Structures are given as C-alpha cells and as structure tokens.
Amino acid sequence: MRSVLFLSFLASIWLPPSAQGMELISAQIATPANETNVFPNETFSFDYVSMADQNSGVSSYTCTCWYFTGPVQGFEASDVFSTGALIGTFSLGNYSGAILSESFAGDKAYFVLMFDAGLDPSYRPLPGNLTMPDFSVLPGSGAGERVSNLSIYLGCIEEYGYSEKPSVGSTMSFTFVTIKYNGTEMS
Numbered sequence: 746m747r748s749v750l751f752l753s754f755l756a757s758i759w760l761p762p763s764a765q766g767m768e769l770i771s772a773q774i775a776t777p778a779n780e781t782n783v784f785p786n787e788t789f790s791f792d793y794v795s796m797a798d799q800n801s802g803v804s805s806y807t808c809t810c811w812y813f814t815g816p817v818q819g820f821e822a823s824d825v826f827s828t829g830a831l832i833g834t835f836s837l838g839n840y841s842g843a844i845l846s847e848s849f850a851g852d853k854a855y856f857v858l859m860f861d862a863g864l865d866p867s868y869r870p871l872p873g874n875l876t877m878p879d880f881s882v883l884p885g886s887g888a889g890e891r892v893s894n895l896s897i898y899l900g901c902i903e904e905y906g907y908s909e910k911p912s913v914g915s916t917m918s919f920t921f922v923t924i925k926y927n928g929t930e931m932s
Contacts, residue, residue: 769796769799769800769803769907770796770799770800771796771799771918771920772793772794772795772796772798772799772901772903772918772920773793773794773799773920774791774792774793774794774899774901774920774921774922775792775793775794776789776790776791776792777789777790777791777899777922777924778922779922779923780923780924780925781922781924781925782924782925782928783877783924783925783926783927783928784877784927784928785877785878785879785880785881785926785927786876786877786878786879787876787877788874788875788876788877789874789875789876789877790873790874791872791873791874791875792873793808793810793871793901795808795837795838795903795905796903796905796907796918797837797838797905800907802907802908802909803905803906803907803908804905804906804907804908805837805838805903805904805905806836806837806865806903806904806905806906806915807834807835807836807837807865807868807903807904808834808835808837808871808901808902808903808904809831809833809834809835809901809902810831810832810833810834810835810875810899810900810901810902811829811830811831811832811899811900811901812829812830812832812877812878812897812898812899812924813827813828813829813897813898813900813921814827814828814829814830814880814895814897814926815827815828815829829897829898830878830880832875832899833868833869834868835868835869835870835871835872836865836866836867836868836869836870836871837871837903875899877924877926880892880926892926892927893926893927893928893929894925894926894927894928894929895925895926895927896923896924896925896926897923897924897926898921898922898923898924899921899922899924900919900920900921901919901920901921902917902918902919903917903918903919903920904916904917905917905918
C-alpha cells in the first residue's frame, strides 16, 4: 500500500499540469530566442517544444511554420493577408502514453504503458535548423526588398488532440518568436 501512495505522490509532482487537471501548457519555440539577429541565407538552430512535449494526454500531429515579415490581418478574406514565406509543414512525434493495464502484486503496482512514436509519413520530421530566406529575391516575377533590422515573426501552428477535450477536427495552437532580420544593430 505504501508503494501505491508513493506512486500517487510522485505522479502529483512529476506529471505535467494537464495530467493534474490544470490548464494545458502552451507549445513554444525554445530557439531561436526572441530578438535573435539572423542574416539572409543564414542557418540557425530551431527547437520547437510541442503540446505533447508539455502535456499528458495530448497527441501532436503536425506543425506548420512561417516567416511573417509584415502584420497579419484578421480572420477574413484579403488580397494581402500578410507577407513572408512558408517554411513548411512537419510531422511531430505522436507519443502520448496510454495506460493499457495496471496490476498489483502485494504492495507493488505495475503499469503497462503504450507509446505511439509514429510520424506522419506525408510530412518531413521537424528540423533542428532553419535557413533564413533572402527576402530581396523572390521567385518568378515578384519583386523583393532589401531591408535591415526588420522585426519579423517565426510562427508555428500546431495541430493536436487532447483526450480531455474532444474537438471537431484537430485543435490548433499558435506560437511565435520575433527575429531581427538582417540585424546590423545590437538589440
């Protein structure tokens, strides 16, 4: 019996907030840090911490990332919703654990967990590095613009599911960091 109580105590201090009945912890971009200077064509570290990384009972599916170089308009049809570039859509490891069975032998508890670490083969895995485009050059007949010290946004929309809150389709989260594009001045 003491082992079960001890396991309950450990679960209460080790489980993420969602497993303790609290609000979900948001996904985040761990690197690059806010206000990082990045030059055109520079490769930089990228570390995205998904909803499933942060919360029990959450399955992460995909993450679509963008560079936004201008403001985003509201949720309405528009000829100019924003400016920037698509980075890509990436598969996230769906590894939320599910307790398949539990058994007790004497004063010990045994749990059998199932983890699904599958990646959606339709998308590439999330990269550890990104390369900043040169926004002065656009493909086709587009005209780019040379700029320095422009605050742009690296934004990610994640699709996920949460066992405690069913939804029609995937639930989506959004997070971003500000990057100093072609930064020549220290922030």
